[in-house]
Amino acid sequence: MRQARYLPGQSCESLHPLSKIIPLADVDSALVEALLDTAFEPERRQRTAYTVRGDAEWLPALSFAALDAADLLAGTIQCWPVALTDDHGRAHPLLMVGPVAVLPALQGLGYGQALVTATLSAIDPRAPLPQVLIGDPAYYGRFFGFANTHTGGWRLPGPVDQHRVLCRAANPSILPASGALGPWRR
Numbered sequence: 105m106r107q108a109r110y111l112p113g114q115s116c117e118s119l120h121p122l123s124k125i126i127p128l129a130d131v132d133s134a135l136v137e138a139l140l141d142t143a144f145e146p147e148r149r150q151r152t153a154y155t156v157r158g159d160a161e162w163l164p165a166l167s168f169a170a171l172d173a174a175d176l177l178a179g180t181i182q183c184w185p186v187a188l189t190d191d192h193g194r195a196h197p198l199l200m201v202g203p204v205a206v207l208p209a210l211q212g213l214g215y216g217q218a219l220v221t222a223t224l225s226a227i228d229p230r231a232p233l234p235q236v237l238i239g240d241p242a243y244y245g246r247f248f249g250f251a252n253t254h255t256g257g258w259r260l261p262g263p264v265d266q267h268r269v270l271c272r273a274a275n276p277s278i279l280p281a282s283g284a285l286g287p288w289r290r
């Protein structure tokens with residue numbers, strides 16, 4: 105099975121050596137939904153992140169699952185195409201990362217870091233799109249360099265704690281300071 109690559113320097117030493125990262129497409133979608141229901145509250149589908157993504161499909165090349173040492177599903181990550189539409193109506197493509205979810209009993213063992221690292225290291229380095237997510241700056245900033253420094257003027261289609269809107273980009277200053285996040289429309 106295809107293994108995800110890890111970025112040099114971003115180790116996941118605490119992960120059990122028999123654990124695996126595999127493409128999410130290789131996992132039964134009912135199992136993925138059940139895991140998300142366990143990791144999040146049942147109303148998860150009303151979250152603003154779902155509205156941002158709209159009816160887009162997650163991107164198979166950037167979405168992964170973690171299996172524990174017994175090959176049971178431990179966690180998942182999905183990644184979606186979204187747009188930041190500036191105040192002149194121009195859509196800037198972004199990758200929306202998440203949800204990232206680890207079974208409660210397996211949290212704190214390195215699965216979350218392994219999953220996010222798998223997605224970030226699978227992004228084509230020749231043309232890396234900036235990444236956006238809604239999450240804890242303490243976690244995503246500390247391990248992956250996401251920050252809310254450039255997102256204060258980004259509007260979302262629903263309630264959100266603005267400080268949890270995080271971006272990671274080689275040069276975030278090329279992104280609009282003001283704009284609306286929403287689904288990518290071709």
Ligand SMILES: CC(C)(COP(=O)(O)OP(=O)(O)OC[C@H]1O[C@@H](n2cnc3c(N)ncnc32)[C@H](O)[C@@H]1OP(=O)(O)O)[C@@H](O)C(=O)NCCC(=O)NCCS
Pocket residue numbers: 143144202203204205206207210211212213214215216217218238239240242243
């Ligand atoms: C957030 C989540 C994905 C992290 O995955 P995980 O496998 O538990 O975390 P890891 O083992 O990779 O990392 C553990 C480290 O991150 C820290 N950490 C975990 N969640 C954190 C958070 N929300 N804020 C700050 N630090 C956090 C832990 O304290 C630990 O630090 P330490 O190594 O210094 O002890 C997981 O806890 C989860 O599924 N939570 C519920 C769903 C959720 O909130 N998802 C994120 C929003 S999309």
